[in-house]
Amino acid sequence: MTVEALPPPPPIDEALRGQEAYLPPGATEWQPLSDNAYKALKFADAADEAIIRASRSALSDMFSVALQIPNLGFFAGSGTSLGAVGGPSMWSLWQQAMCPDVQDTLSDIAVRVTDTVRYYERKNPNIEHFLSQCDAYLAFNEDAMVSTFLNDVKSLILRACSDFLMNPASDISAYRNLLQKLARRRVRDPRLKVFTTNYDMCFETAASDLGMVTIDGFSYTRRRRFDGKNFTYDIVRREADSHEFAEGIYQLLKLHGSVSWSREGGEIYEDAAPEAVNACLIYPAKGKYQQAFLQPHLELLSRFLEFLRQPNSCLMIAGFGFNDDHLSEPIFSAIQSNPSLKLILCDYQCIAHIHNRGHYGSSPYWGKLRELSEKGFDIHFISGSFSDLVSYIPNLRSASPAEQLANAVRRIGGRA
Structure with a gap:
């Protein structure tokens, strides 16, 4: 007997996109975090400030608990580099x-290449699908035109993901605020781990602005070389008769490579201006899954999988659309197999993704994770931008034991 697929849900109201709202585990309705969200979620015309304050308080309490979890990780997708950042x-x-x-008109060479590799999508073209088509074509054909054009496109992607930080209008304050709030945690806890699929240098630049040290897997020699064992090193402050871990240290794991990495033979080096042919990054294409199992990406991916299996872990995810199966599937599997893992998912179109449940371009993983959340799994959804998320994260330094006790009393109903 065959089971017919359910029809897609009706398109979501455009007014709900980007609204700031919070959906805790087991909840059936989004909790508004702003006046506009209150109105967009079809409440009364006049926003009820009491409901908004209660929603913000619930979100703040959730973060206060989450940030005390020993193993803390942040996963940044491509959405974190958009908007004011300028990526x-x-x-x-x-x-x-x-x-x-x-705009919207293919150049002459682009027309010839798309015809040659038989990429005919014109209504909703996708650079990732096009590059995949080129790679598949070149696997069986020697074509100088396609090969040259593909290299030119990769060079353009490399420059585009590097140059935007040089623009004075580029605003990475959200990155700085995030590191200020999360990386300066109790030194006896494991270091904050930041995982990202982005190639850009936003986190490194923000950390440099703050005078923080980034442990990124590269050596501290004159010419920095990648070696996974560097993630096991740390920095301590040594006194005459004792030593203690230094503050403001975090680990950065760039799962898809970086615009500052180059591959020379079997080694990976830091390079301020690598060429497209030797740049060590996974270009957007369907072949990302296979490339993820090459070094150094395999080393970084294995450490990400190890983090997901750690007890008492919290992973915050922002700007990730769950379109990379080699990353989405481990996250989905981990929340089912690791009972102490907490997931906090934030996206500008979070409401739309959950509503669409795999339709209209949204990944089916949103629907799967929502189903687990409805069953009581520790999965929290936040609708809003990356900067919205950062603004709601409390400063860890302010969470004193007395304040933690007061928050716990309020959560169990002791509000007076």
Whole structure:
């Protein structure tokens, strides 16, 4: 007997996109965090400040508990580099690479290449799908035109993911605020681990602005070389008769590589301006899954999987659409097998993704995770931008034992 697939849900109201709201485990309705969200979620015309304050208080209490969990991780997807940060979107990369002269109009060379590799999607073109088509074509054909154009596109992606930080209008204050709040935690706890699929240097730049040290797997020699054992090192402050861990240290694991890495033979080195042919990063393509099992990506991915299995762990995810199966599936599996893992998911289109449940371009993992949350799994959804999320994270230094006790009393109903 065959089971017919359920029809897709109706398109979501556009007014709900980007609204600040919170959906805790087991809840059936989003809790508004702002006046606009209150109105968009179809409450009364006049916002009820008491409901908004209660929602913000619930979110603050959740973060106060989450940030005390020993193993703390933050996962940054491509969405964290958009908006005020100025990073390129997949659509802007398509326009720059394929339509450099007239927007939405393919250049002559782009037309020839797409015809050659048989990429005919014109209504909703995708740079990732196009590069995948080129890779598949070149696997069986020697074609100088396609190979040259593919290298040019990769060079453009490399520059686009590097140059935007040089723009004075680029605002990485959300990155700085995030590191200020999360990395300066109790030194007796494991270091904050930041995982990201982004190639850019936002986290490194923000940490440098704050005078913080980034442990990124590279050596501290004159020419920095990647070696996974560097993640096992730490920095201590040594006194005459004692020593203690230094503050403000965090680990950065760039799962898809970086614009500052180059591959030379079998080694990976830090390089301020690598060429596209030797840049050590996983370009957007369907082959990302296979490339993730090459070094150094395999080393970084294995450490991410190890983190997901650790007891007493909390992973905050922002700007990740769950479109990379080699990362989405481990997260989905971990929340089912690790009972002490807490997930906090934030996305600008979080409400739409959960509503769509695999339709209209949303990943089916959103629906799967929502189903687990409805069953009581420790999965929290926050609708809003990366900067919205950072603004709601409390400063760890302010969470004194007395304040933690007061928060616990309020949570069990002792509000007076």
